[in-house]
Amino acid sequence: MKKLLYLFSATLLVFTSCSSDDANSSDSASMILPKSVKYTSPSYPSDNSNSTISYDGNKIISIKSEDGRTDYVYDGNVIVKTTDYDAAGNKDSEAIYTYAVGKLAGYSYAENFTSKFPTGEYKTRTAYTYNSDGTIKTLYYTTDVTTGVESKTNNERLSTISNGNLVKVVEINSTPGSSVYTTVYEFDAKNNPTKNIAGFNLLAITDEGFGSINNIVKSTSSSVDMSTNTSNTNVYKTVYVYDANGYVTKETSYENDGTTVDGITEYTY
Numbered sequence: 001m002k003k004l005l006y007l008f009s010a011t012l013l014v015f016t017s018c019s020s021d022d023a024n025s026s027d028s029a030s031m032i033l034p035k036s037v038k039y040t041s042p043s044y045p046s047d048n049s050n051s052t053i054s055y056d057g058n059k060i061i062s063i064k065s066e067d068g069r070t071d072y073v074y075d076g077n078v079i080v081k082t083t084d085y086d087a088a089g090n091k092d093s094e095a096i097y098t099y100a101v102g103k104l105a106g107y108s109y110a111e112n113f114t115s116k117f118p119t120g121e122y123k124t125r126t127a128y129t130y131n132s133d134g135t136i137k138t139l140y141y142t143t144d145v146t147t148g149v150e151s152k153t154n155n156e157r158l159s160t161i162s163n164g165n166l167v168k169v170v171e172i173n174s175t176p177g178s179s180v181y182t183t184v185y186e187f188d189a190k191n192n193p194t195k196n197i198a199g200f201n202l203l204a205i206t207d208e209g210f211g212s213i214n215n216i217v218k219s220t221s222s223s224v225d226m227s228t229n230t231s232n233t234n235v236y237k238t239v240y241v242y243d244a245n246g247y248v249t250k251e252t253s254y255e256n257d258g259t260t261v262d263g264i265t266e267y268t269y
Contacts, residue, residue, distance in 0.1 A: 164213035
């Protein structure tokens with residue numbers, strides 16, 4: 001599901017004294033939605049996939065590929081549940097999203113559903129705090145399914161969103177001698193393929209590129225080893241082809257060397 005989410009806002013309808021043709025044009029633009037996604041990996045062809053997406057209006061119903069499908073459940077215009085199934089139709093994982101004051105408050109995740117573990121063998125929870133300086137703090141928890149006891153992990157994340165885009169992420173591990181990872185994202189001014197899917201804009205803090213308004217063209221990731229005070233930096237770039245409406249039709253991501261293709265994603269609307 002993560003790859004599908006990575007590969008993938010509010011619609012504003014303004015009623016004025018415009019002509020009916022103008023109104024239809026505005027409505028048509030707000031309903032531009034990706035119908036299929038093709039992913040190709042030159043180095044790892046086993047990762048290649050073709051996905052089709054179904055909707056009810058601008059609400060996503062499911063994403064289907066050779067590997068399985070992801071189903072979505074809404075409450076109003078927000079996504080409250082996603083469920084992943086494998087190619088045989090068996091439940092693989094499930095995420096439950098909660099909201100407060102119009103923002104994502106957190107989500108619970110469970111995977112590996114079996115007869116022994118009907119509610120999932122592995123369970124995690126993510127909680128978000130919105131700070132006064134505009135940053136968002138993320139805390140992570142795990143649950144021991146045998147005892148039901150939840151424990152906070154040593155990992156924390158500080159995210160910054162600007163103009164609907166996730167522009168910076170700082171990953172911190174409080175374990176002594178650990179590293180701090182910082183990633184800064186740069187965006188184009190064009191339309192992200194998921195821009196018009198209801199509820200996706202509220203999930204921008206969950207993953208890079210997911211739910212953002214625009215498209216990542218460059219990400220600079222640096223790590224600092226706290227025990228040795230040494231650092232390392234990697235830069236990744238993505239090149240896009242757009243249609244006449246400014247939506248991505250082809251996305252080519254490159255490895256750190258800037259020339260080796262990591263993956264190619266193609267969208268149809």
